[in-house]
Amino acid sequence: MTWEQGQKTPRNAPRGPASSRRGFLTLAGATALGGAVGYTVPFGAEGLIGTALAQEKKLPDFVKTKDLNGLIVHSDKTMETKRGFITAGSVTPNKLLFVRNNLAVPDESVVANADAWEVSIEGVKNPRKLTIAELKTLGIESVAAVQQCSGNGRGYFTHKPSGTPWTVGAAGCVIWTGVPLKAVVAALGGPAEGAKFITGTGGEKLPDGIDPKTLIVERSVPVEALENALLAWEINGEPLLLVHGGPLRLVHPGYYGVNNVKWVKTVALTAAESDAKIQKTSYRLTPVGSKSQPSEPSMWEMSVKSYVTGPSDTAKAGKTVITGVAFGGTQPVTKVEVSADGGKSWKEARLVGPDLGKYAWRAFALQTELPAGTHILVSRATDASGATQPEDFPGNEGGYAHNGWRDPAVKVVIS
Amino acid sequence: MTWEQGQKTPRNAPRGPASSRRGFLTLAGATALGGAVGYTVPFGAEGLIGTALAQEKKLPDFVKTKDLNGLIVHSDKTMETKRGFITAGSVTPNKLLFVRNNLAVPDESVVANADAWEVSIEGVKNPRKLTIAELKTLGIESVAAVQQCSGNGRGYFTHKPSGTPWTVGAAGCVIWTGVPLKAVVAALGGPAEGAKFITGTGGEKLPDGIDPKTLIVERSVPVEALENALLAWEINGEPLLLVHGGPLRLVHPGYYGVNNVKWVKTVALTAAESDAKIQKTSYRLTPVGSKSQPSEPSMWEMSVKSYVTGPSDTAKAGKTVITGVAFGGTQPVTKVEVSADGGKSWKEARLVGPDLGKYAWRAFALQTELPAGTHILVSRATDASGATQPEDFPGNEGGYAHNGWRDPAVKVVIS
Numbered sequence: 127m128t129w130e131q132g133q134k135t136p137r138n139a140p141r142g143p144a145s146s147r148r149g150f151l152t153l154a155g156a157t158a159l160g161g162a163v164g165y166t167v168p169f170g171a172e173g174l175i176g177t178a179l180a181q182e183k184k185l186p187d188f189v190k191t192k193d194l195n196g197l198i199v200h201s202d203k204t205m206e207t208k209r210g211f212i213t214a215g216s217v218t219p220n221k222l223l224f225v226r227n228n229l230a231v232p233d234e235s236v237v238a239n240a241d242a243w244e245v246s247i248e249g250v251k252n253p254r255k256l257t258i259a260e261l262k263t264l265g266i267e268s269v270a271a272v273q274q275c276s277g278n279g280r281g282y283f284t285h286k287p288s289g290t291p292w293t294v295g296a297a298g299c300v301i302w303t304g305v306p307l308k309a310v311v312a313a314l315g316g317p318a319e320g321a322k323f324i325t326g327t328g329g330e331k332l333p334d335g336i337d338p339k340t341l342i343v344e345r346s347v348p349v350e351a352l353e354n355a356l357l358a359w360e361i362n363g364e365p366l367l368l369v370h371g372g373p374l375r376l377v378h379p380g381y382y383g384v385n386n387v388k389w390v391k392t393v394a395l396t397a398a399e400s401d402a403k404i405q406k407t408s409y410r411l412t413p414v415g416s417k418s419q420p421s422e423p424s425m426w427e428m429s430v431k432s433y434v435t436g437p438s439d440t441a442k443a444g445k446t447v448i449t450g451v452a453f454g455g456t457q458p459v460t461k462v463e464v465s466a467d468g469g470k471s472w473k474e475a476r477l478v479g480p481d482l483g484k485y486a487w488r489a490f491a492l493q494t495e496l497p498a499g500t501h502i503l504v505s506r507a508t509d510a511s512g513a514t515q516p517e518d519f520p521g522n523e524g525g526y527a528h529n530g531w532r533d534p535a536v537k538v539v540i541s
Numbered sequence: 542m543t544w545e546q547g548q549k550t551p552r553n554a555p556r557g558p559a560s561s562r563r564g565f566l567t568l569a570g571a572t573a574l575g576g577a578v579g580y581t582v583p584f585g586a587e588g589l590i591g592t593a594l595a596q597e598k599k600l601p602d603f604v605k606t607k608d609l610n611g612l613i614v615h616s617d618k619t620m621e622t623k624r625g626f627i628t629a630g631s632v633t634p635n636k637l638l639f640v641r642n643n644l645a646v647p648d649e650s651v652v653a654n655a656d657a658w659e660v661s662i663e664g665v666k667n668p669r670k671l672t673i674a675e676l677k678t679l680g681i682e683s684v685a686a687v688q689q690c691s692g693n694g695r696g697y698f699t700h701k702p703s704g705t706p707w708t709v710g711a712a713g714c715v716i717w718t719g720v721p722l723k724a725v726v727a728a729l730g731g732p733a734e735g736a737k738f739i740t741g742t743g744g745e746k747l748p749d750g751i752d753p754k755t756l757i758v759e760r761s762v763p764v765e766a767l768e769n770a771l772l773a774w775e776i777n778g779e780p781l782l783l784v785h786g787g788p789l790r791l792v793h794p795g796y797y798g799v800n801n802v803k804w805v806k807t808v809a810l811t812a813a814e815s816d817a818k819i820q821k822t823s824y825r826l827t828p829v830g831s832k833s834q835p836s837e838p839s840m841w842e843m844s845v846k847s848y849v850t851g852p853s854d855t856a857k858a859g860k861t862v863i864t865g866v867a868f869g870g871t872q873p874v875t876k877v878e879v880s881a882d883g884g885k886s887w888k889e890a891r892l893v894g895p896d897l898g899k900y901a902w903r904a905f906a907l908q909t910e911l912p913a914g915t916h917i918l919v920s921r922a923t924d925a926s927g928a929t930q931p932e933d934f935p936g937n938e939g940g941y942a943h944n945g946w947r948d949p950a951v952k953v954v955i956s
Contacts, residue, residue, distance in 0.1 A: 214683050215718045215778030217632055222778070263860040266906045268629050268894030301894065303630045363630030363637070445678040479683030479716065480897040491681045 206295030218298030249395030251315025279528025287525030304358030326387035428455030454509030621710030633713030664810030666730025694943025702940030719773030741802035843870030869924030
């Protein structure tokens, strides 16, 4: 099942108002909040709350690895990159990468002794536990991939889905390094009979007294993902940070972030999807107002998406370079168009910087002239399969998979 | 003039003993020095001194942006990445990138107000000063490139040249973002008549009472470099760090680091090379024991090079993945061979991770089996022009341009 198939369900679902304009809060005084000016965010309030949280030192220890100036802190488990900090540099610095954890982060001791971390490999001919030290003897690969929360853009849906109201910043492009999962599976004799899914289980400590199935992070993806999956111990050239799943994370390039199970303790090739709530009914494309069903599309492969990241409101009339990022999920981006009039007219942008492969994002740039006045900047990407971002992505109960081009608009006042 | 031409001079120069074996100091207790174990460095003493310096807080403010655990601190102006911290992740994190400054770093205020920084563009039809804010309206590009000190590997020369005795860590691969210099030149009417060089001048404060020409950082490269030159304000997705030349650096992909003028105040298209000492006689390939001459090859384009970065001495007998990095200067790397017996026998390694373009380095990996015992690991790269690393690079007075494959060997004891 691909995401393209998945899109069909919510397209038939009842649609709310097309778009929320509550988003255009320009942070004119944003310098005081961390130095980024001129981008617009729908949920400035969370940014303020986040700053207050940070100032009061109520955030977990892992924030010492983060640049809070560049993040909107929604909570101690959810932080998104400010739009103005997303650059044309192709790779998102670790300190600016968004944070989204379902449960509390494990103790730092797990990364202090990383090589001793054990993962159980099951659903293979010779199942066993392997330490990271052992995994490192089986092969190495690096892949650049967009890491994106399924709910990135949730803040734009007008039915106000529950969950973090991310705008554009719950995504980054990172370079993962680890061992190809298929090399591990091969070393253990290959898949057992009947394997249809790869099921990863996270190592978070579960609270007592609650049915584990309602909390455990256990995600299944189609076994075809074995071709590209990594067991990763590095992110952007440094040991995988605790907050991002270190010491070991299951990574499925091209898939939504939730499938990239952090602190991974078990990887199993299974005949069926996990029956954990996070797989069975959460992260499904469910019509607004309905109860989620296991038959609905799961948040697996990502779809084509883009957004403008510059200029900021300090721009002057005349020559301007409009920049942004675009990605195709599992397809390379082939074209990005940019509009400075909210989508009435479009010009093709240039793809900028190194091509890091089809799972990565590409920076884009359009050199243009903008006269004094107010401009609504939007971008629209097309991938190699021919898929183009829709103007609006229809609402769904969980607020997932937003890839409409209209909502992430940037309003720029040029003088 | 290309570096390939440049190599001819020192090849005819008198050669000292082929190689120094003083390098094999294994840091068995290196964990206490910062967590990296198992690599060998010739100048462990500097690492100790550096750690002591850091502990005594005698290092400049910029070290707060650096991970001193991963650096050998030679002095307050010279720090190299420890071999064990160079990973297969393709891009060197800013906090691990080597430091090499000729003069004291400017005041932090220059990066605090980056957009106001001015650079004078001269040797064009309409010369003028431009602020970074203005440069940002003229275009944007990103390029991944190896940033390498001309003296990387100097520590391997047996004639003990003066200057920092770098081993392998005075190089990294970074993604620069800025405006193409050719777009700036075009916006100012194009080159003036007779332009043969691009001459960049750094903005360091020069001490009083000393002839400025003996100290000023002013480098010239052939005007052909205009095709790829950037005026860069970002490194790896964040504003260019002060210690690395922020807020603005002239970058010539494929050229040695000295040509990438930091805190750049003037970029001029000139008829002749600068008469500053750093250009006229320093950074030349001069026979050992001789006085440098302006006619000798300048440290411009880099040559093909590689080195092993893993495993560490914690490896156990059996399956092992030998890793490293390889680059071709201005040519893509096409082949890397690895030897575990000091060069007696070779196997071809696999190139790992995304191809970031011809100016970047590629990680490589060889999956092999190593029995118990002592192994000498070396690598040898070939670029698209057919150039292959020599076994030994002949000595030259300044200790520049080392790319021999034998000296950077790693001795691994496997049990």
